[in-house]
Amino acid sequence: MGAPVVVVGDALLDADLRGRAGRLAPDAPVPVVDRISEVLRPGGAALAAALAAADGHDVVLVSAVVADEDGQRLADLVAGSGVRLVPVPRVGSTPIKRRVLAGGQPVVRLDSGTDGRIGELPDEVGLALAGAGAVLVSDYGRGLVEVPAVRAALERAAIRAPLVWDPHPCGPAPVAGARVVTPNAAEAAALVPEPTGESLAAVAARAAVLVARWRAHAVAVTLGSRGALLSQGGSSPSVIPAPPVRAADPCGAGDRFAAAVAGALASGAVTLEAVHAAVAAASAYVAAGGAAGLAREDRPAPGEPADPVERVRAAGGTVVATGGCFDLIHAGHVATLEAARSLGDCLVVCLNSDDSVRRLKGPQRPLVPAVDRARVLGALAPVDAVVVFEEDTPVEVLRRIRPDVWAKGGDYAGAELPEAALLREWGGQSVVLPYLDGRSTTGLVSAAAERSPLRPAP
The missing domain is CATH 3.40.50.620 (HUPs)
Known part of the structure; x- marks a missing residue:
């Protein structure tokens, strides 16, 4: 096993409340969900780290962790996924993303948690980044990658190792020198409103603007069922189509894509090869049930549909x-x-x-x-x-x-x-x-x- 993949970002606690919806409420036209069971799993940057570990990589997760009961549950889930956690202290309450699912279909999402002050970075953060085979920044807009010391450490890391930045609409711009930045099509459109539309020409124009704006080596815009568009700033980007997938729950597909890009780069792949691998990995992930499929205790053997x-x-x-x-x-x-x-x-x-x-x-x-x-x-x-x-x-x-x-x-x-x-x-x-x-x-x-x-x- 080579140098580790170091994931830096905002870890969340994800909870799926799974039940059955067979009728509507008598007082409102809303489904009644009963027979509910709760399934916990790592979310946000913790999900990206768990996915990279499942690919066989040695993974270190640097994330702000609140010292409350839910924070401990999150830390236990991270450890259980084979990821080494380097916690950065934080006050507040652990962010939790609760999804109510009926028959496997999401019905509503309930978010909770407060973001308080982030404490001093432990020395382990710098040591982990110095020895990284690749770095993945998984930004969920909760402030960790905006901390000056964290940003400075990431700028140094981008010089030594391939750095993949998965941005968030509420987060900061990537550090200069990122090997690949992975916005989705909606995020790219919000960042570059002109030209309008969803055509490949419009996506390519936005990606080229973002390459220059972020001083990145490449921008890979994920396009959902259409795959991804990879631009290095020129007029002829690469388009990597996705295989047909019939799925109802794409939750976590972006994390799967970014984790696969970082893992492939850590293994020596060039950028286009890494994005090809990531499109295939994200498609397979969605086809297997997405994040909800990962949490099943009765997961089938690989290849089973x-x-x-x-x-x-x-x-x-x-x-x-x-x-x-x-x-x-x-x-x-x-x-x-x-x-x-x-x-x-x-x-x-x-x-x-x-x-x-x-x-x-x-x-x-x-x-x-x-x-x-x-x-x-x-x-x-x-x-x-x-x-x-x-x-x-x-x-x-x-x-x-x-x-x-x-x-x-x-x-x-x-x-x-x-x-x-x-x-x-x-x-x-x-x-x-x-x-x-x-x-x-x-x-x-x-x-x-x-x-x-x-x-x-x-």
């Missing part, structure tokens, strides 16, 4: 799954996927790994590696999630997902699907879908070989 399945189940919907090799995706595949998705409220594709395909199809297959097959499938409109499995059959992944419907296309008509008995264990149903005749990967390969100019003459 928890969020679409959980969201649909919470709403009483139908989960559909299908599976196959999907090597050289063709019109027959698309027809099967469209038909399967029409049977429910989300579709999970169980995808054979490369080794699994070789065992089933022979040593010359697959033609397309699993990572690319999964990416193409995930971009198709009917598909909500893709899970790669290593076995010859998807039995184990089906046991984890427990779909309501297992759908297969092909020539199974009149015969029981091999997975039918498994589906009956939890009351699921296996079905056969019509197959689009004349479309197959084998046929495509044969046709390509017939037309190849390198094919030997008869």
Whole structure:
């Protein structure tokens, strides 16, 4: 493990009050949320630090901490996430962000906490910044990064190590020399009102202005589902698109993005590589349920499509799954996927790994590696999630997902699907879908070989 990622900023205590809303109040048209349970997690800069630690980095968090009961709970959560806390003393009360969620959907947010005077910086702050592999400033507008001694220490750090600054509308401008500043589109528009609009041209113009204004090496404007725009001040910025994600709760996506940028830079990536990695990380984070997904004690194994399945189940919907090799995706595949998705409220594709395909199809297959097959499938409109499995059959992944419907296309008509008995264990149903005749990967390969100019003459 290399030099640590040092996160400097405002740590919050986040509380999700999760319940069920099945009716409206008799005295007002508002939902009644009952069966409430409270889940605590680190928030603000503490969330960014926890996410960087989850990526495998050694992480130090420098934050103002109030010596009250909630401050101790926050410190315990930080320690539990594998982050070393360097506390800066502060008077007041710990900032708490409480969200009320019904069926996984945020209903209202309740903020509390007061910001009092920040005490003297301990010597550990300077030592941590001097040894940082990268620095992430996670500003939540509560005053820590405005303290002159903190700002001076960050200015020195920006000379020695890549510094990422995640700004806040109520906070100060970044220190000069930041490697990447990461405002979202709304923050950039508030800072640079002209030109107006949300077009890429308008975002690019704002980003170029901010690069010059902040004397930063680069500005990465996050664009939500559109990905991010990276500008180094020139007229042709880079746009990194985000993969399609179906999600209802993007809370913490900005922290995930900034933490991934800092972690990648600490590992030696160049700026464009770091932003590419951050877009992918933020998209995966949102797809997995966002900050609420992190707090689940029953988090699934990596790659398991928890969020679409959980969201649909919470709403009483139908989960559909299908599976196959999907090597050289063709019109027959698309027809099967469209038909399967029409049977429910989300579709999970169980995808054979490369080794699994070789065992089933022979040593010359697959033609397309699993990572690319999964990416193409995930971009198709009917598909909500893709899970790669290593076995010859998807039995184990089906046991984890427990779909309501297992759908297969092909020539199974009149015969029981091999997975039918498994589906009956939890009351699921296996079905056969019509197959689009004349479309197959084998046929495509044969046709390509017939037309190849390198094919030997008869």
